[in-house]
Amino acid sequence: MTAPILEVKDLHVRFPITSGGLLGGGKRYLHAVNGLSFDLARGECLSVVGESGCGKSTTALAIMGLQEPTEGSIRFHGKPMTGPQAPGRMARARAAQMVFQDPYASLNPRQTVWQSLEQPLRLHGVKDKAEIERRISAMLKNVGLTPEQGKRYPHEFSGGQRQRIGIARALILEPEIVVLDEPVSALDVSIRAQIINLLLDLQEKFQLSYVMISHDLSVVEHMSDRVVVMFFGQIVEQGPWQAIFENPQHPYTRRLIAAIPDPDTFLKEDTEALVKVLPPAPAGYRHMGDGSVPPNVFEPPEASELIDIGGGHLVRYLRA
Amino acid sequence: MSAPLIEIKDLKVDVPLKGGKAVPILKGVSLQIMPGETFGLVGESGSGKSVTSLAIMGLLKKPLKATGGQILYRGEDLLTASKKTMRNLRGNRIAMIFQEPMTALNPLQTVGRQIAEMFVLHQGKSWAEGQKLAVEALAAVKVPSPERRAGNYPHQMSGGLRQRVMIAMALACNPDLLIADEPTTALDVTVQAEVLKLIRELCAERGTAVLFISHDLGVIASVCQRVGVMYSGVLVEENDTRALFSNPQHTYTKGLLGALPRLGSRTADSRNRLVDIDSIIADRSVLTQERYIAPRITEGGAAQ
Amino acid sequence: ETPRKGGTFNFTAPYGSAFSTLDIHGSPNIQEHFVTYAIHRSLYSWDSNNNKPVPELAEKVDVSEDGSVYTFHLKKNAVFHHGKPLTADDVIFTYKRLADAKNALPGASYINIIKGVAEFGKGEATEIEGLKKIDDHTLEVTLNAAGNPGFNLMESTTSIYPSDYPLDQQAIKPVGLGAFQFKEHVPGSQVVVERFDKYYEEGKPYLDRVNIIVMPEGSARDVAFRNKEVDVSVLGPVQYQAYQQDAALKDHILEVAETFTRNVGFNTEAVPALADKRVRQAINHAINSDLIIERLVKGKAVRAVSWLPKGSPAYDESAQPYAYDPEKAKALLKEAGYENGFEFEVTATPNESWGVPIIEAILPMLKQVGITVKPKPIESAALGSTVQSGDFQAYMWSNLTGPDPLTSLRCFWSQTAQAACNYTKFSNAEFDKLYEAARAETDEAKQMELLKQANNLLQEEAPVWFFNYNKAVMAYQPWVHGLAPNATELALQDYDSIWIDDSAPASRK
Amino acid sequence: MLKFTLRRILQMIPTLFVVALLIFVIFSVVPGSFATALFSDGRTNADPQLIERLNREFGLDRPLLERFTTYIWDLARFDLGTSFRTRLPVLDMLGERMWPSLKLAIAAMVFAVVIGVPLGFMAALRPGSLFDSVTMIGAVSGLSLPQFWLGLLLMMLFALQLNWLPSFGYGDGSIRNLILPAMALGVTPLALLARTTRAGVLDVINSDFIRTAHAKGMSESAVVRRHVARNALVLIVTTVGLQFGSLIGQAVVIEKLFAWPGIGSLLVDSVAIRDIPVVQGAILVIVLWFLVINTAVDLLYAAIDPRIKQE
Amino acid sequence: MRLGFNLWFGGFLTVLVIFAGLFAPWLAPFDPVLDANLMNSELPPDGEFWFGTDSQGRDIYTRILYGAQISLTVGIVSQIINSVIGVTLGMTAGYWGGWWDDLVNGLTNVMLAIPSLIFALAVMAVLGPGLPSLLIALGFTNWSWTCRIARSSTLSLKSQGYIQAAQTLGYSDLRIMFTQILPNMLGPILVMATLGMGGAVLAEASLSFLGLGIQPPFPSWGSMLTDAREMMQLAPWAAIFPGLAIFLAVLGFNLLGDGLRDSLDPHMRTRKL
Numbered sequence A: 001m002t003a004p005i006l007e008v009k010d011l012h013v014r015f016p017i018t019s020g021g022l023l024g025g026g027k028r029y030l031h032a033v034n035g036l037s038f039d040l041a042r043g044e045c046l047s048v049v050g051e052s053g054c055g056k057s058t059t060a061l062a063i064m065g066l067q068e069p070t071e072g073s074i075r076f077h078g079k080p081m082t083g084p085q086a087p088g089r090m091a092r093a094r095a096a097q098m099v100f101q102d103p104y105a106s107l108n109p110r111q112t113v114w115q116s117l118e119q120p121l122r123l124h125g126v127k128d129k130a131e132i133e134r135r136i137s138a139m140l141k142n143v144g145l146t147p148e149q150g151k152r153y154p155h156e157f158s159g160g161q162r163q164r165i166g167i168a169r170a171l172i173l174e175p176e177i178v179v180l181d182e183p184v185s186a187l188d189v190s191i192r193a194q195i196i197n198l199l200l201d202l203q204e205k206f207q208l209s210y211v212m213i214s215h216d217l218s219v220v221e222h223m224s225d226r227v228v229v230m231f232f233g234q235i236v237e238q239g240p241w242q243a244i245f246e247n248p249q250h251p252y253t254r255r256l257i258a259a260i261p262d263p264d265t266f267l268k269e270d271t272e273a274l275v276k277v278l279p280p281a282p283a284g285y286r287h288m289g290d291g292s293v294p295p296n297v298f299e300p301p302e303a304s305e306l307i308d309i310g311g312g313h314l315v316r317y318l319r320a
Numbered sequence B: 001m002s003a004p005l006i007e008i009k010d011l012k013v014d015v016p017l018k019g020g021k022a023v024p025i026l027k028g029v030s031l032q033i034m035p036g037e038t039f040g041l042v043g044e045s046g047s048g049k050s051v052t053s054l055a056i057m058g059l060l061k062k063p064l065k066a067t068g069g070q071i072l073y074r075g076e077d078l079l080t081a082s083k084k085t086m087r088n089l090r091g092n093r094i095a096m097i098f099q100e101p102m103t104a105l106n107p108l109q110t111v112g113r114q115i116a117e118m119f120v121l122h123q124g125k126s127w128a129e130g131q132k133l134a135v136e137a138l139a140a141v142k143v144p145s146p147e148r149r150a151g152n153y154p155h156q157m158s159g160g161l162r163q164r165v166m167i168a169m170a171l172a173c174n175p176d177l178l179i180a181d182e183p184t185t186a187l188d189v190t191v192q193a194e195v196l197k198l199i200r201e202l203c204a205e206r207g208t209a210v211l212f213i214s215h216d217l218g219v220i221a222s223v224c225q226r227v228g229v230m231y232s233g234v235l236v237e238e239n240d241t242r243a244l245f246s247n248p249q250h251t252y253t254k255g256l257l258g259a260l261p262r263l264g265s266r267t268a269d270s271r272n273r274l275v276d277i278d279s280i281i282a283d284r285s286v287l288t289q290e291r292y293i294a295p296r297i298t299e300g301g302a303a304q
Numbered sequence C: 001e002t003p004r005k006g007g008t009f010n011f012t013a014p015y016g017s018a019f020s021t022l023d024i025h026g027s028p029n030i031q032e033h034f035v036t037y038a039i040h041r042s043l044y045s046w047d048s049n050n051n052k053p054v055p056e057l058a059e060k061v062d063v064s065e066d067g068s069v070y071t072f073h074l075k076k077n078a079v080f081h082h083g084k085p086l087t088a089d090d091v092i093f094t095y096k097r098l099a100d101a102k103n104a105l106p107g108a109s110y111i112n113i114i115k116g117v118a119e120f121g122k123g124e125a126t127e128i129e130g131l132k133k134i135d136d137h138t139l140e141v142t143l144n145a146a147g148n149p150g151f152n153l154m155e156s157t158t159s160i161y162p163s164d165y166p167l168d169q170q171a172i173k174p175v176g177l178g179a180f181q182f183k184e185h186v187p188g189s190q191v192v193v194e195r196f197d198k199y200y201e202e203g204k205p206y207l208d209r210v211n212i213i214v215m216p217e218g219s220a221r222d223v224a225f226r227n228k229e230v231d232v233s234v235l236g237p238v239q240y241q242a243y244q245q246d247a248a249l250k251d252h253i254l255e256v257a258e259t260f261t262r263n264v265g266f267n268t269e270a271v272p273a274l275a276d277k278r279v280r281q282a283i284n285h286a287i288n289s290d291l292i293i294e295r296l297v298k299g300k301a302v303r304a305v306s307w308l309p310k311g312s313p314a315y316d317e318s319a320q321p322y323a324y325d326p327e328k329a330k331a332l333l334k335e336a337g338y339e340n341g342f343e344f345e346v347t348a349t350p351n352e353s354w355g356v357p358i359i360e361a362i363l364p365m366l367k368q369v370g371i372t373v374k375p376k377p378i379e380s381a382a383l384g385s386t387v388q389s390g391d392f393q394a395y396m397w398s399n400l401t402g403p404d405p406l407t408s409l410r411c412f413w414s415q416t417a418q419a420a421c422n423y424t425k426f427s428n429a430e431f432d433k434l435y436e437a438a439r440a441e442t443d444e445a446k447q448m449e450l451l452k453q454a455n456n457l458l459q460e461e462a463p464v465w466f467f468n469y470n471k472a473v474m475a476y477q478p479w480v481h482g483l484a485p486n487a488t489e490l491a492l493q494d495y496d497s498i499w500i501d502d503s504a505p506a507s508r509k
Numbered sequence D: 001m002l003k004f005t006l007r008r009i010l011q012m013i014p015t016l017f018v019v020a021l022l023i024f025v026i027f028s029v030v031p032g033s034f035a036t037a038l039f040s041d042g043r044t045n046a047d048p049q050l051i052e053r054l055n056r057e058f059g060l061d062r063p064l065l066e067r068f069t070t071y072i073w074d075l076a077r078f079d080l081g082t083s084f085r086t087r088l089p090v091l092d093m094l095g096e097r098m099w100p101s102l103k104l105a106i107a108a109m110v111f112a113v114v115i116g117v118p119l120g121f122m123a124a125l126r127p128g129s130l131f132d133s134v135t136m137i138g139a140v141s142g143l144s145l146p147q148f149w150l151g152l153l154l155m156m157l158f159a160l161q162l163n164w165l166p167s168f169g170y171g172d173g174s175i176r177n178l179i180l181p182a183m184a185l186g187v188t189p190l191a192l193l194a195r196t197t198r199a200g201v202l203d204v205i206n207s208d209f210i211r212t213a214h215a216k217g218m219s220e221s222a223v224v225r226r227h228v229a230r231n232a233l234v235l236i237v238t239t240v241g242l243q244f245g246s247l248i249g250q251a252v253v254i255e256k257l258f259a260w261p262g263i264g265s266l267l268v269d270s271v272a273i274r275d276i277p278v279v280q281g282a283i284l285v286i287v288l289w290f291l292v293i294n295t296a297v298d299l300l301y302a303a304i305d306p307r308i309k310q311e
Numbered sequence E: 001m002r003l004g005f006n007l008w009f010g011g012f013l014t015v016l017v018i019f020a021g022l023f024a025p026w027l028a029p030f031d032p033v034l035d036a037n038l039m040n041s042e043l044p045p046d047g048e049f050w051f052g053t054d055s056q057g058r059d060i061y062t063r064i065l066y067g068a069q070i071s072l073t074v075g076i077v078s079q080i081i082n083s084v085i086g087v088t089l090g091m092t093a094g095y096w097g098g099w100w101d102d103l104v105n106g107l108t109n110v111m112l113a114i115p116s117l118i119f120a121l122a123v124m125a126v127l128g129p130g131l132p133s134l135l136i137a138l139g140f141t142n143w144s145w146t147c148r149i150a151r152s153s154t155l156s157l158k159s160q161g162y163i164q165a166a167q168t169l170g171y172s173d174l175r176i177m178f179t180q181i182l183p184n185m186l187g188p189i190l191v192m193a194t195l196g197m198g199g200a201v202l203a204e205a206s207l208s209f210l211g212l213g214i215q216p217p218f219p220s221w222g223s224m225l226t227d228a229r230e231m232m233q234l235a236p237w238a239a240i241f242p243g244l245a246i247f248l249a250v251l252g253f254n255l256l257g258d259g260l261r262d263s264l265d266p267h268m269r270t271r272k273l
């Protein structure tokens, strides 16, 4: 196996919350991400799933350098991306780019599509007019837009088209990693399919590595090579997609999968069968809760271990 | 053979413009909901699902105007009914829950009081009695420690709990019809599953018919007996849920189903490409011409 | 006609929106002195009819040969409102309070003509050397130099306080020797005083009660006066004009030329052109002062001739003001080499009678002879310090020029500092000679003659543009009698001489 | 709640401190001093010795830092110093002026609330109607009126022409004297209230929970009574509070015009004669008033809106 | 419908004021300063003096036309200063957060606590009357609302995808602020500035009234009104016309501001004015 291009090690993010106390004294910390570790290989799509508020976006922002981690390291090709040796924004920009959830908020309403693509190129030293022209046209074609449409402003596009523009912008600097934060959850079902297809096509075409954040397990199953299930800032289960979907071990993962309103599941009428039989925990360990009780986010989580149950399939257990 | 609870006949809703012209929003929608039946309405954003539901409630706001057709509730046309009649129906016989449980509740009143209001309004109960009944209603939607929760303000509750409060409120007077407009879109998947289950069970228990609106086919499949697909103000296909999912007729429905990544459909080495409607049909405008309304199969087996 | 006894007199206090204090030693403002005149008495008082200070609290005053020692035989029947009779101790007590530098009271500058005040003030002496109590009713006052102390010791800020009454109470419930005793103070509204039965002047006062009502806004006074709610009203220019045209009002107007000279002083150093006497004369000729007085000041002023005002003992009745003569002005400018004009700024406050509006009016007039004037507005509070520091090209001000002509003309003596009152840094050998001679002269008539010459010389030299002397105007209701034309400040009236007749409204009788 | 209150009160201290510092700095560089201002009316001839003495007496000759520390130290003990002019404690002088100021502010606010809120409410219930348009044009006109011009016009009409009301002054403190200045001062908050009330009510009317209320089958009037009014109150209370808090400061011009013996006219008069302790005291009182009212509004807000109490 | 009215009527009034100010030398029958003839003082309106004359015998109509220049200068310049200060502080505070944000917030709170008229009064007392002082006094004391709006706009824009995208694309903070954030909050800032212009014109009048206005003899509406106060009864026209001019100009700015707000962002709340 080749060396991973992105390594996240023991990532912690805590947000100071000011409340209580006279003069707003007493500070509490919200533990958003607690000791996250994973890596990403070239050309791979790694999905991070989990419920709202479990720290998915925070992780994404940390990878993008938009959120300084409280602890831990993020390495790109073995070089640190965080801490004192972190590269500047410019260098980071060529390593990783991001596609955002809300296609309406992710484009500057006062810039034409062309401008949004041209500015980063110029910023990164592409000065030649013809070259800029060529690269933008090619990129627009790649995402299924015409170069003529580039002269328009974002409000003249539909949600799906905007998401395409967002993708074009993410790819214009030819990054190796693209972080997708819920790239399709704001889109209509029919348009969702187009974007998913497009993302898969582009991944193949440019050998991109994706970190995809989503709470929609059916999309995750469709797109990812490996899946990370997060609960309350922690990875509770991680593994190749088949392992996760066909052989979920953690009660929370099972709960998530059972909750997917998949037409087929309901039409087959064997709902919730999955949840019932839980394979026993390894000796000396016990299962964690299934996530139906919300944890206290102001305390660090209970000590637990991530155990490899074979084939890169990791599951978190509490010590018995 | 029972009569439909609600029968919408050729409903037209427009936004009138200056100079006599109008933008059509609903272009002649017809559908029927039987007593106790759960009817799903799917369709992309802006297709007119919410407008249809608001028309039933008589809550169409300013620019929107019902310009044709009928909405018959037990034979009475709601479009021409008096304000008083509508007030007595609303909440009492036809109740509604909305998409955003965060904003659909009055932030300044306890949820108990907001539920109690239903009993005060429609059953002539006093506020004190109403409060008691509200606690019961909360218990009915499986809110833990309902007495305490009744005294909570909406902001003190999670999204799922709030949506339960909405359901408790809607079902307070045992309505004949519950209109649920995307009741779970704002919720997490696991919470969504619980709320859907609740709606399903409570309505089955009480024999309440449901008009369930969603753009999520999975959700529709999990609660509805019959599904209507809307596209651009037109009901383009209607069928029993099973039939619709297994054998879609309309191009748009086909596209919709094909676009959905289905759990378990991916095999170890390949994934089937999702269907892109635009690749099936070049000119979307013809979609509104096509219509497939399957006949209802009643218990007797006879087509209606 | 014999004065009628009794009644209430509604007086208006026009110079502020409140009485800032009732401890009269603390305030140099006229506004508070309206209260003083009812409640307090100083050693001297101003005789409005004869334009001179006269002893008030003394039956008799003996003056030493050299004119520097005054012996006051205090009135034996003068009694403070709280019952204590006046003694020499009260005068000493009062003056010591004023003299104490720590108190920094404005009255201090008036009593420092008394020997030893400076030393006492600095704390170098425990007593004021020049004050000697002979007995309870006899006080010997030694001055630093010969001269009439009346001008100084008549000031309200030197009112005599009782020595046995707590000073902090004077601001709340003042006690004095006046004809009226304090009744109540409604802050921002009015002070009420009532007849004091043990007042030392036989038969006075006539009135039972005086309400001194705060009314700073001219229009407010106007309304109240026309509604017969108040008995007197100090008139501004606009009202003066209106009242003169009103048949019902025009017969009850009291006017007097006050001892203020409005002028524009020139800085001969900052603007070279102004150093030339001919230019300054040209300015005086180029401005149609009479027109401005008529139109802007609505006739409520008397055309100024020179520095000393009408009513000053040294005023020259025969002198004529500068004639309005633009041609002559042009000729003078040409002679001085400024036919192409020049430019200067006039620092002025917003005051309607001696501020920016006047400068705006002279602006087109001077433009006609080629001089460009620019008004430079300044807040009233900053005018004094600006002028004293010489930081101006020209300034407009209204200066007190009476009642003592010697004091007034001192302001043009070259030895007087700019910060004191020689604002234009006037220096003229001839003037100095006249002034010094006058100062040394003990014969009053001769002294006045010298001062007259000096004043005429000033007119010729024109260190300022002589604009006007303020004309104070007070309207009074027909039933009011006993008002006097006080040239130091018309609105300061001896309430004890005022009486009202039967035609007064019922509420007032 | 108590803790919340206490915290809000403590939070005012730094603001007050900075305000105190700011006005101290501003008025230590202002040209002219009380002593020189005394002689500016030309009625008294300037006496450099007296000026010096006065300055020494007032401590104006001491170093700035020393003056500031004494000033702050005195402030901390609620001692605002002594007026240069009257030699009375500033606190007493302000105390005297407080009631007229409050009276004027209250009257103006009552005028504004009694007329502005119903107008705004009715306009919001009929958006786009003639009534709405007229009210809103009236409101924007009210905001565009120079207050003292309005005061002048009111004076001309009601005092000079019709002779119904006294044109100036505090009089004996009767309502008659209060009416005109209160109207002139109240017009701005009135217009503002009409606008914010309308906006607030419209906001509430268009919110989801009102749709819920309609879906419950409530009558229009019941919806307005039970749901719209209380929720709109939050915004109205805020606006009323903010306006009331700043009204004393805004009243300066009206107080001067109507010769009203309030804090504002005291402030302007004191600035004019450089009676700095009074100026500082008056500004601090005005600021304190603003802060206290704002805090009170926040507390009230918390009482009305359960969402606030939490934090 | 009303939206349109606000915009066009406000625009019309504003253009009228601008027109009057720009073309005063051609429109005015007299010189505003030098054509003063005391013989003509306080004449009522007639064919020669349309709005009558003031106490100095100057044509009020002429002076109102020229006064528009002052009002416009005061309105525009003071609002430019306010906007620059407010936007700079608010945008940087919102963007960087941290201690800088706390500092700016504290400062804003202080500025809000001191009524701006009183603050301006104090500044004018220090600087002395005159146009430059007035511009400073009004320009440096009214930025707090702009600052708050800039800050809250920045905060909400900051979480927008395109700002984050710009960061990930390597834009520097300043570049983001100036090319991404600033253009997108110009709308509300412009609205604030337009409404602020009206406020500045009113404040100028108030300060004139308190004796701290514009440098005479050049006319400002506020000082004309103040001068006229003394002759209310004899020459009411001298008070009515300048007051009307102020009213209409401020109304113009306010309507324009409202109209802009309605058309730029129908949801922007009624804030200060």
Ligand SMILES: Nc1ncnc2c1ncn2[C@@H]1O[C@H](COP(=O)(O)OP(=O)(O)OP(=O)(O)O)[C@@H](O)[C@H]1O
Residues within 6 Å of the ligand: A015, A016, A030, A031, A032, A050, A051, A052, A053, A054, A055, A056, A057, A058, A059, A215, A297
């Ligand atoms: N800037 C911040 N300051 C304080 N708390 C924050 C901040 N950003 C995120 N959080 C908190 O951190 C936790 C994780 O947030 P995050 O946005 O990463 O969740 P998420 O998994 O992306 O959720 P969603 O699916 O709703 O987007 C949440 O509880 C959130 O409230």
Ligand SMILES: Nc1ncnc2c1ncn2[C@@H]1O[C@H](COP(=O)(O)OP(=O)(O)OP(=O)(O)O)[C@@H](O)[C@H]1O
Residues within 6 Å of the ligand: B015, B025, B043, B044, B045, B046, B047, B048, B049, B050, B051, B052, B061, B063, B064, B215
């Ligand atoms: N108040 C309104 N004024 C004008 N047009 C409206 C209004 N409300 C809805 N519409 C239009 O009516 C159409 C149908 O809207 P509707 O809300 O019913 O869609 P929907 O199917 O519920 O969509 P979504 O899934 O986004 O809720 C849309 O095109 C919408 O733009």
Ligand SMILES: [Mg+2]
Residues within 6 Å of the ligand: A056, A057, A058
């Ligand atoms: Mg997220």
Ligand SMILES: [Mg+2]
Residues within 6 Å of the ligand: B049, B050, B051, B181
């Ligand atoms: Mg909808």
